[in-house]
Amino acid sequence: MPTVVDSSVTQFQTCIDACNKCMQACEECLTSCLKEADVQARVHCINMLRDCADICALASQWMSRGSMYAKQLCQVCATICDACATECAKFQDAHCKDCADACRKCADECRRMSA
Template identity: 50%
Template structure:
């Protein structure tokens, strides 16, 4: 596949990475940090996988589809965790995660 064919998924991965990085940083400032521990962990993991998946797609890597399957799983897990919290940054992150998971699944199909 060409870079253009991956474009929507690359965009979703980038938007999710940005949302996860913002959520991660904002969670560290929450008053009940212990409650946000899993959210913070998943934000970091999801952001890293989104970045790697986007880079792989932009390079036309042989394993881009498999990476997108993994990315979708990470996005789903992060979105589910963020959905448990009431903070606006978590809500926005969950939305970006679910959108990215869908884009990655469509691309990998």
Template identity: 45%
Template sequence: MNYQECIDACLKCMTDCEYCLEKMIGKNSHNDCPHCCRECLDICDLCAKALARGSKYSAQYCELCAEICEWCAEQCAAHDHEHCQKCAESCRKCAEECREVAMKIAA
């Protein structure tokens, strides 16, 4: 099974979260941004690696990645900053791809 679209979504999300995290350093936040970005970029990295190597735990990584990405999207979308909005968009796309892959693997 080819997981390249999901891997690409994870890598894009990871880099957008890293950028958002960097831009939020020293700024006040009324929610879990930028903390969610750290969690999100870490799980996206793990998920992409698991998919690339065909880990038997790929479905579980994808499920957790989708859950964390959805949380991060919600947190970042609450901010008006362009980098937060971009991060939220990447997180939503990654969550969608991860859920789709997890369902395919489980089937």
């Protein structure tokens, strides 16, 4: 019975890197959104960023350990990254644009990984 999906995690490296980048972009963007004058207009975005940062961090950790459930977690991660990208794309700041990019790339890698 396979405990872990593969003896090598190299196959996951691109997705691990994308999740790490997306976690960082979400945490940075959340901190920056809180400083913006229109923070009240960003509440939904901020709540998305909280979840997106957390799920990216956990997906990175589970891929690193070769978890049986890494693919299933990456499917959820892709869904949340897509929604977070859509939300961030509504704002014009560099930090929101950068975060939307990181989310889209991470969603793509998570979909490929969990296919």
